[in-house]
Amino acid sequence: MILDACIQQISLLYALILGITWGIVYDLLRAFRLRLPFSFTWLFDFLYCFFVIATLFLFAPYYSNGYIRATIVISAILGFTLYYVSLGRLVRKITQLLGDLLTWLVALLVRPFILLGSFLTKPLEKFSIFLQKSIKKIFSFPRRWFTMRKMPKDTNMVQSQEEAEHEQFQNGWFLD
Numbered sequence: 395m396i397l398d399a400c401i402q403q404i405s406l407l408y409a410l411i412l413g414i415t416w417g418i419v420y421d422l423l424r425a426f427r428l429r430l431p432f433s434f435t436w437l438f439d440f441l442y443c444f445f446v447i448a449t450l451f452l453f454a455p456y457y458s459n460g461y462i463r464a465t466i467v468i469s470a471i472l473g474f475t476l477y478y479v480s481l482g483r484l485v486r487k488i489t490q491l492l493g494d495l496l497t498w499l500v501a502l503l504v505r506p507f508i509l510l511g512s513f514l515t516k517p518l519e520k521f522s523i524f525l526q527k528s529i530k531k532i533f534s535f536p537r538r539w540f541t542m543r544k545m546p547k548d549t550n551m552v553q554s555q556e557e558a559e560h561e562q563f564q565n566g567w568f569l570d
Contacts, residue, residue, distance in 0.1 A: 421489055
């Protein structure tokens with residue numbers, strides 16, 4: 395299917411705007427990426443690649459009658475390059491300032507909890523030591539409680555068979 399020249403120019407202009415959008419999203423994710431540990435960079439790279447591919451495959455069929463044309467892809471890459479060269483530095487500085495402001499606000503909001511934790515550390519430490527000593531005392535006794543000792547042989551605990559039978563008969567539960 396042949397597209398009209400006007401429609402092709404409009405689709406190329408929209409692809410250029412799509413490339414500029416890719417650049418803005420890249421710089422926004424970059425601001426977060428630089429502040430988080432190195433282990434999270436793969437996640438942001440994956441999110442960015444997914445965003446680029448998804449927008450390209452959603453954009454191209456809509457503006458070029460279902461085809462992903464090389465001119466659309468080249469125009470989007472050109473838009474990304476133009477953004478990166480012209481507005482990229484300015485947006486990166488702005489996002490860096492906003493990131494610093496956000497970091498400062500988060501630190502300001504978290505500070506009372508840090509102070510509260512430092513005040514509660516000493517009493518919790520003392521309680522922990524008390525609890526350890528109490529548990530140690532409780533569990534040191536069962537060893538003595540459940541240790542079997544030999545009975546001395548000279549005790550009066552052993553009854554003769556006749557005395558035991560007589561006692562059973564007296565109590566009324568002799569069944570022989």
